[in-house]
Amino acid sequence: MLIANVHLARIVRPTLNRHLLLALGAAVVLVAISEQIGAYDDYNLTAVAIFAVAAAGLTLLTGLNGQLSLGHGALMAVGAYTASLLLKDHQLPVVVVLLLAVLTTGIVGIIFGYAAARLRGPYLAGATLSLAVALPQIATRYKNIFGGDAGLSVPASAPPAWLGADFPPERWLAWIALAAALVTMVLLGNVLHSSVGRSFIAVRDNEAAAALAGIDVARTQVLAFVISASCAGLAGALFGYWSGVTAPAGFGLGLSLQLITAIVIGGLGSLAGAVWGSIVLVFVPSLTSGMASSLNVPSSVANNVPLAIYGATLVIAMLVAPHGIQGALKRLLALARARWGHSPASGKKGVMDWDDPAPGP
């Protein structure tokens, strides 16, 4: 038993292995879930995965590197338009499209990252906010390239033949999005546990001290921006597949604000928080709109109940759970541990370890 434990520890100890195992476990569970649910829920599951990719990238930038971006929706637009333009004239495999979208958005991220590295706090917020408003306008303006307000259509990716002829395309898309999300999580999880991740946090906490410790502050900030933008690009390309059309209206200011909301509600600075936030983002509105339509009130009221509840939820969440869902879960776990004595290694493994890196040795 003891020897088995030691062997297990050797496999589980390295960060990469642990994250891969976690991702594998999650993949099995998620595929099983997607087999059980209908097309509509598959569609929602895809949305959660897409938001999780973008939110994970944003939490790296905002939560761990301290750069507030209100313009990630615009970066998603870059990814989505890359995918649509690629698919306009060519038939390309999904993986190629996604990778090229990541690459393009990463390059755009370098440009904006350099600008962003000079700005702090509200000034960065203002600059990224105007990016979120301006970028969709370019698509409106250059109609012959980007299709104007109507946008470009994105052909669905057909499920491969070996899955059978009647395999639902919604489930196939859910698989793609979930795979992308898990790959993103594993990669980001490893970045966060590396020296790069620690330098992100050092820069966030104290730029002066980080610089004194030999960290190139500006370069670290640009790197964080590029990684974060690449995630947004991936999410954007998936978003294109998911909605079937890439149009400026889909990438307005609202999307950027939803993303920032997701990471704060979920728990700023942890990848698990990004997932929680994405779940809230997708399921709370659909829950509340179902609730509102069952109420017996005039439509002008019923139509706005979900938004009102959403807004009130944000306010109340910030008042009662300032560290988001992940923070609340951690506190619950700590309480439980204090109450029932601590079980060995309970804090080291499992979901809780997705998030911020353990303090260094």
Place this chain on the structure above:
Amino acid sequence: MSRFFILTLDGLTQGAIYAAVALALVLIWRATKVINFAQGAMAMFTTYLALFAIDHGAPYWLGFVVALLSGLLLGAIVERVIVRPVESAPPLNVVILTLGLLLFFEALAPMLFGGQIRSFPPAFSIVGLHVGNSQVAFSAFDAFTLGSVLAVMILLLVLFQRTNLGLRMRASAFNPEVSRLLGIRVGRMLTLGWALASLVGALAGVLIAPTFLLYPNVMDQVLVFGFTGAVLGGLDSAVGAVIGGLLIGFALSYVGGYLGSDLETVGALVILIAVLMVRPRGLFSLQRLREV
């Protein structure tokens, strides 16, 4: 009349409104280091209240006063009840909180007042004034817009620079602890700061509604451009906010007029980035050296 002149006048009136919103944002930023994203939504709400009064037979000016007073009150309530408890929370939490407020007000307004687009009466004629024989693209209402924003700015300047109360407000924003030691009720000063800012926002709402009409998210774009103006001018400077707002107004008008209205926002972005690359804290802020 030359196209340039028309665009300049248009930019001036538009810019005055952005300046008012920028001023409101800067007032709150200086007092509590919070960017109030709900500023526009609060202004939209107070404008609906004014319209409600006018619908029920109140004369225009009573509606105007209703908007300003409800703005004052709403600002004070929001600061005291919602923002005060998160004063020491991470800055991003307060951002999310004000975003939540924004959504809440935008949902509440159609619930109370109906969701359809409403027109809002102007204080004065919106037909261009006659100078000699020719009509200029500048109405009495435009003059009122400009004049009232200017008046508010001067009043605030007098308040902050020339009165004891203004001094106490500045002291509270500058160093709350020392101010408290000196016997200033810092909490009250912050509430007052929010109330005044919200009043300025409410003014912007009443001024913009006749041209932009009134619907729940009418102020979204105005807020974005007001914020852009505030950042352009430097968030620590009230004068900077007004000039930044005016600059954004001009920029939008010229870009829209010469290059096409769908490039307006791109123009604003380009100008903002260009300015921030040279002066990362805005045009009028005191450039403090970064540590190290």
